[in-house]
Amino acid sequence: MSEINCESLFRKYHNNVYRVCLVMVKNKSDAEDAMQETFIRMLNNKPIFDTENHALAWLFKTARNICKNKLAYWFNKSVPLEEIDNILHTSTNDNKEVLKLILSLDFPKREIIYLYYVEGYSTEEIAQILDLNPNTVRSHMKRAKEKLKGIAIDMEVF
Amino acid sequence: MNKIKDTFNDIHVSEEKYNETLAILKGKSNTIINRDKLIKYNIAKQIGLGALLVVLTIYSIKVLLPSFKGNNELIHNVSELDFKSIDILAIETIIRTPIVILLLGGLLQIITSELNRYILKFKGYYYASKKFNLTFSVLFLILLVFLFINGYDKKALLMLIAMFIPSGILSPNVVKVFKEKIQIKNMLTQKTKEYPLENFRYQDDTSLIGKELVYTDGTLGAFSLSGEAKFLMKNHLNNLEKIKDLDQKEYINFMLGLFKKKENSFKNFSNKLSLLFIFGYLFLFLFLITSFARYNLTQGAINIVPDNMVINKITYNDYSKDIKNTTDLSKDKYNELVSFLNSMPIYDEMYYGDDTIIKELDLEFLGNKKIKYVFTKSYLLIYVPNELSKYPQHNSIRYIKDSYKKNGIYSESYFRIPYYKDVLDKLDGILNSK
Numbered sequence: 001m002s003e004i005n006c007e008s009l010f011r012k013y014h015n016n017v018y019r020v021c022l023v024m025v026k027n028k029s030d031a032e033d034a035m036q037e038t039f040i041r042m043l044n045n046k047p048i049f050d051t052e053n054h055a056l057a058w059l060f061k062t063a064r065n066i067c068k069n070k071l072a073y074w075f076n077k078s079v080p081l082e083e084i085d086n087i088l089h090t091s092t093n094d095n096k097e098v099l100k101l102i103l104s105l106d107f108p109k110r111e112i113i114y115l116y117y118v119e120g121y122s123t124e125e126i127a128q129i130l131d132l133n134p135n136t137v138r139s140h141m142k143r144a145k146e147k148l149k150g151i152a153i154d155m156e157v158f
Numbered sequence: 159m160n161k162i163k164d165t166f167n168d169i170h171v172s173e174e175k176y177n178e179t180l181a182i183l184k185g186k187s188n189t190i191i192n193r194d195k196l197i198k199y200n201i202a203k204q205i206g207l208g209a210l211l212v213v214l215t216i217y218s219i220k221v222l223l224p225s226f227k228g229n230n231e232l233i234h235n236v237s238e239l240d241f242k243s244i245d246i247l248a249i250e251t252i253i254r255t256p257i258v259i260l261l262l263g264g265l266l267q268i269i270t271s272e273l274n275r276y277i278l279k280f281k282g283y284y285y286a287s288k289k290f291n292l293t294f295s296v297l298f299l300i301l302l303v304f305l306f307i308n309g310y311d312k313k314a315l316l317m318l319i320a321m322f323i324p325s326g327i328l329s330p331n332v333v334k335v336f337k338e339k340i341q342i343k344n345m346l347t348q349k350t351k352e353y354p355l356e357n358f359r360y361q362d363d364t365s366l367i368g369k370e371l372v373y374t375d376g377t378l379g380a381f382s383l384s385g386e387a388k389f390l391m392k393n394h395l396n397n398l399e400k401i402k403d404l405d406q407k408e409y410i411n412f413m414l415g416l417f418k419k420k421e422n423s424f425k426n427f428s429n430k431l432s433l434l435f436i437f438g439y440l441f442l443f444l445f446l447i448t449s450f451a452r453y454n455l456t457q458g459a460i461n462i463v464p465d466n467m468v469i470n471k472i473t474y475n476d477y478s479k480d481i482k483n484t485t486d487l488s489k490d491k492y493n494e495l496v497s498f499l500n501s502m503p504i505y506d507e508m509y510y511g512d513d514t515i516i517k518e519l520d521l522e523f524l525g526n527k528k529i530k531y532v533f534t535k536s537y538l539l540i541y542v543p544n545e546l547s548k549y550p551q552h553n554s555i556r557y558i559k560d561s562y563k564k565n566g567i568y569s570e571s572y573f574r575i576p577y578y579k580d581v582l583d584k585l586d587g588i589l590n591s592k
Contacts, residue, residue, distance in 0.1 A: 006183045007180070007183050007184060010179065010180065010183055011180075014171050014176060014179070015169070015170055015171055018169070018170075018171045019166050019169050022169060028172075032171060032172060032175040035171060035175070035179070036175060036178070036179045036182070039179055039182075039183060040179075040182060040183075043182075043183055095161075095164065095165040095168050098161050098162060098164075098165040099165050099166075099169075102162065102165075113162070114162075114166065117162045117163060118162060118163050118166045118167075
């Protein structure tokens with residue numbers, strides 16, 4: 001896939017990139033801005049990809065860097081969690097609770113959980129995207145699961 | 159696992175952002191609405207407004223305070239101008255004070271409400287409350303510093319307090335914004351789960367807002383302005399028995415029920431309070447306009463003895479001691495006498511009492527123009543001939559005369575003003591010392 005088509009990638013993956021950003025910055029407006037900036041960066045840098053999965057991994061990695069930069073600003077240090085209702089479309093009580101549980105996890109545990117359970121990446125692939133050792137990813141995953149199980153035993157999240 | 163996937167599948171980019179980004183990728187648009195940029199823009203705007211406020215504050219205090227302190231610099235300066243500028247200056251004196259008050263009050267209101275609006279939007283209530291307090295404290299501190307640098311009296315202090323009154327109207331607005339932005343239900347759900355209400359405590363807030371509610375470990379401060387968390391906490395603690403067996407949903411409904419009741423009564427109260435603030439402010443504002451305008455023109459010292467008149471003869475009669483004295487003063491003594499006479503305050507009220515004359519002081523200038531100070535037992539009469547009162551620096555004297563005429567109490571060109579015994583002693587001291 002030498003020629004990239006930003007438009008089609010955007011149509012296909014905008015929600016995936018947005019969700020990764022949301023997991024990182026925990027804020028709707030910031031996540032949307034980061035998602036937009038990611039695709040604009042792709043448009044400007046014109047990276048070359050072997051496969052569509054490679055493109056998606058690039059998008060996740062770039063989105064992650066943009067979010068990291070955003071979190072460096074003093075006014076982004078703390079994020080109100082009162083926005084959950086605005087983030088979810090159908091906003092059932094269960095979904096809200098699940099989202100809150102995941103967002104309450106430390107960084108990068110919530111990212112790992114998202115990439116593993118929602119995007120379906122393996123721990124090795126996650127390690128590549130997050131620039132971490134696969135063993136570190138696995139230990140983060142283990143601890144995140146324990147924490148979620150502890151809190152969400154009634155909700156049958158797992 | 160499915161739950162997590164389901165939840166995230168329920169999260170979508172807003173249509174607005176989707177279309178905006180698509181337009182950019184298609185090359186149809188260059189407009190990026192970025193939250194970071196918006197915040198930076200807002201910060202820049204606040205700094206700009208803040209700088210404007212500081213400049214205005216310095217200007218108003220520098221211009222207004224001298225006249226409050228009884229310094230005659232303002233009126234003195236008029237003598238350096240031609241006659242045509244006098245009326246303009248007189249008008250300026252009347253309108254300057256209320257305009258400055260209005261500008262400062264308005265600016266303060268804009269700044270604080272703007273600041274709150276964006277902090278509430280982006281940072282949540284806790285930060286809004288903190289920044290709000292901070293803004294107030296800093297502004298108040300700046301004003302106080304200038305106040306003490308320049309010296310102060312009661313009127314100046316009153317004026318500064320008046321500047322802060324428009325901001326008082328703010329509090330109901332802030333509550334309104336808070337209610338729009340934060341959904342009580344979510345707050346309740348989250349706070350009760352993560353931060354048990356028993357663990358909240360009150361903390362005195364040293365700024366203007368009042369008490370603040372803080373989580374015991376200091377991680378979460380909240381809701382001092384709206385009183386919503388205070389209300390929650392109070393009701394939670396008062397109803398421990400009732401809520402003991404409620405599950406979370408029932409608990410929320412119970413608290414929301416209480417909230418609704420309070421909200422209705424608060425709405426009525428807050429409307430009345432806003433009206434009270436507005437009317438109170440209007441009345442005070444009108445009062446200040448009239449009193450300050452009069453104060454600026456008619457109170458304080460006036461250079462009754464013009465600077466550039468050449469003195470010909472000074473005659474001093476002390477009837478109590480039967481002394482008639484034509485004094486030939488040295489230049490220094492003359493300057494001392496003039497500055498003493500010019501420092502005596504003039505009021506626009508007529509003063510009556512025992513009119514037995516005890517002393518008289520005549521200052522005769524070249525061209526037979528004479529200013530006469532007559533000290534009776536109860537008051538001082540100052541006679542300024544009409545041709546002298548046309549002097550630019552006697553603008554205020556003319557105003558007093560006009561005011562006397564209007565009230566039908568004007569006679570000749572005398573002013574009757576109260577004085578204190580030490581005035582006579584000081585006069586004796588200057589005129590009798592060699």
